[in-house]
Amino acid sequence: MCKAVVTNTKKIKCLAFAVLLTVILDVSARALDPNQPASSFVRTHFTTDDGLPGAVVDEVVQTQDGFLWVITNRSFLTRFDGKNFTGFVNPRASTLAIAPDGDLWIGTYEGLMRIPSSSFNQFKLSGLTSYQPGPGKASQINCLRFSTSGVLWIGTEAGLLRYEKEQFVAVGPRVSTHQIKEAPDGHLLVLTEEGFMELAGSEVVPHPGLADQLGVKDKEIFDVVKDHHGNTWYCTGKGVARETNGRIEKLEPNASLAALRAYEDAQGTVWIAKEQGLFRATSTGLELVDKEMQVRSFNNDRDGNLWISLVVPYTYVYDSTGDKRRTLQFRAAGIVTPTSFFFTRDRRVLVTPGCYAFEAN
Secondary structure: OOOOOEEEEEEOOOOOOOOEEEEEOOOOOOOOOOOOOOOEEEEEEEOHHHOOOOOOEEEEEEOOOOOEEEEEOOOEEEEEOOOEEEEEOOOOEEEEEEOOOOOEEEEEOOOEEEEOHHHOOOOOOOOOEEEOOOOHHHHOEEEEEEOOOOOEEEEEOOEEEEEEOOEEEEEOOOOOEEEEEEOOOOOEEEEEOOEEEEEEOOEEEOOOOHHHHHOOOHHHEEEEEEOOOOOEEEEEOOEEEEEEOOEEEEOOOOOOOOEEEEEEOOOOOEEEEEOOOEEEEEOOEEEEEEOOOOEEEEEEOOOOOEEEEEOOOOEEEEOOOOOEEEEEOEEOOOEEOOOEEEEOOOOEEEEEOOEEEEEEO
8 A cells, every 4th residue: 555645735726818719610500611710718727836736748537526637747646626736746657547447547657556436535545556567667657558348458668468356467578568559349459669469358469471561660560540340550651551351451552751640530530640641541542631731639529529739739620520620729828739638528628738728618
């Protein structure tokens, strides 16, 4: 067991320079015109003056009771109840995951901790349980993922671990693991410092010669997504490839720009972000959306709209039909370029880096 100490609990105050975020949105029932201003969002910028212990927000999760749990500056764990921030000296958090039973699991640089949901509203977190998944780097946690079957998967600096029935079991090569996704078929899609790995349960799914078929090195597979139709999308240093029924097709045989990430939206459309350019997957290949766009991140809101943040300080919002619905620019003391979005149950939008909260008028 271990203890966590409160370092700061301050009443959040709305900064005097809070301004309106202009949202380019036509509210008519017709196809939306992205050039007609209509609605707005009210902005609140939370800083260290409000009790937030760090200026850079790395991760946000929301537990079933509505509390937001935030990691800042790759270390500080903070709880936010909508009015107050409560910071904790320990643990030094690196990543978060919510268990099916509602408990909060925290990956740290020295191991794992579990906070029971019964202690979420305490000023001093009680009932914490600490775990050492393994010696040395095996307890340096990079990422966490609960599968739909309830198994906790742990990506560490010394490989992937499975935690079930009070036991940690090593799975796959013992190398740094930094991304764990779950595909619609329940398989895990894992990225390590040596490349891509797929798991069915605890068994590694063989992909003999995958990098050679893609025409890249193992480390040049940057992202993998398996969609709800059973297709697997590979983003590589030489563009995009799609695997269907075991057959791999390079969709850009002469690609000069790397494909960095793929995302399946709430409607099942796969979006591809390249070093430069945004594409939509179709039954015949890729449809160019914007050849100049440089994407930072994708996320769906609770209404199924897709939010795409760009390297330039704009965010595009696409509706369920794939039409661009809004063009947003976030302004505070200066222009904010979002790196990620988190959509709360009370329909607020949290924007990082930093911590900006927006509510629709």
